[in-house]
Amino acid sequence: MTKVSEFYNKVRRRKKGEGAFLARRSGGERAVFIVAFIILAVYSVSLLLPLLWMLMNSFKDGTEYAMDVVAATTLRFPEAWKFSNYANVFAEITYNNVNFFGMLGDSIYFIVVGSGLELFFTTAVSYVISKYKFKGRNFIYSVAIFAMTMPIIGNMASGIKLRAAFGIYDNLLAVFFTAGAGAFGFNFLMLYAFFKSVPWSYAEAVFIDGGNHFTVFFRIMLPLAMPMITTLFILSAIAGWNDYTTPMLYFPSFPNVAMGLYMASQTLTRGDMSTYYAALAITTVPVVALFAGFSDKIMKNYSIGGLKG
């Protein structure tokens, strides 16, 4: 008996809460939500099914897939699961004498060195501009905001020419020269706002102890900003992993995975397709893994990131 009354009280308490009142839906409302649920469910499934179809076909033998294509029966499980397709990716997918290992290497280089440096410079710039008063500070800030919102079209040719003039066109070292220019992007605004909110008294404590400005930055501020920097880095890692235009324009001999797969796909025959699907599946794993590990942070940042600027 006591259990029943406890339960009743619990329900009553929950119903009193504001969430319950809003969650309670009338008949007509419920109908609208059911229709919306069905539409959303169909839509979500439609996003997944083509990917699963591709995954399934990535395990088929090349000839089996080619025959399925002719008979239009690709929507069926493989007769024999050919896991070796996944090993073959590394030998068979090539572009310009760069194999899949090379593409992975280029992707990792662009992300770790390229995006990493850019983020470091962004952190340095946003920290100094938010925390130090000096001549020209407001000017730099306004120029950064102005440059960010300017839709400049067609400067790629100029970019190639400029890089060629410095001898860094199609040269991996270019990222060391150009990373600084990326320090005034949208990440700048995020980190600027973050450092604005960090009290300066931490720095004063360090000065009293005899530390200098570098100590404050590297020992106090950088570690404090680390969670945010990590999130921003993951976001730019995902963007860099999926980006094929930058290497196509400025690093044609160094295809990353996204560019290399596109280039390789231009010369594939039907018999190669299942291995190509395997390559696509391998390419999807790292970003999905990152997403699975940091989905809350990533989604939160996407929703804030769009608002700023």
Next chain:
Amino acid sequence: MNVREVEDALGKDLSEIPKKEPAKKKRKKIERSRIVFIVSMLAIPIISWLIFWLYGNFNMILMAFQTPTGEWTFRNFVTFWHDLTAPYSEVGVSVRNTFLYFGLNVLMILPIGTLIAFFIYKKIKGHKVFRVLIFLPAIIPTIVMVTAFKETIKPWGPLASLGIKFPEAGLLADPNTATPTVMFYCLWTGFSTIMLLMCGAMARIPTELFEAAKLDGCGPFREFFSIVVPLIMPVLSMQIIFSLTGLLSASGPILLMTGGAAETSTLNYWIFINTQRGTAASGAYNIVSATGLVFTFIAVPIIMLVRWLSEKIEAVEY
């Protein structure tokens, strides 16, 4: 972080302040090191920005008025005008398509995405799963999504296996169906960031408003159009600007879809592919720069106007 944690981080005890130097001298020293610090932190990014952003864009203006060998000319603009006005012009098609995609973004993706966000915000059954699944296209590489989509609508794809007929040459080979097909792809994968953004905006609306509305017997439609839409108007108008700048600064999936064939080119794609395939000597770089310059001059005032207008709409305080 408190003083204790700072102490731990430094491995020192802050109460044992060294008292060797007089305060004034010390302050001077700190001031000097302050300047060194500021300069060393800013120098590389600023120099790099001046060269690769400022001079890079300035150089684009110069290139628009130059021949490949560097002589001054207006020829590039004449060529551009001929390209634009010629029948079956690729530039003309690119401009038309860019407007089509802008219309798609503003009239379809933005409203539908907002509606999806509304139901997810209202905690529809399975909203957490939907949120993740609908966000996936923003995470999964474009090359993977595009390949999956292209194979799905091929005459031998999964839909064909289910009995749906597709033209033998494929929907992407025919100019009449190619752009609508790419637009359908953009719609299909386009809700991810809009949904999150709008969910974020809706989460900031005080729940009292919904409670009051509900007490007055207001249904989900009234709730959406009379409460949610007016309150997230600033975010919506910001998104219109972003979709315009986004279209002009990125070529989307065109390269992976069709490589610009079958009249699917957009402005940014046209510039991208002519830069990527062109050479400095052929003059392609100069024509691309001239084209870019013309459209930058058209786009900047539009963006300024939209921004000005969106600031005119009084921001609702809540």
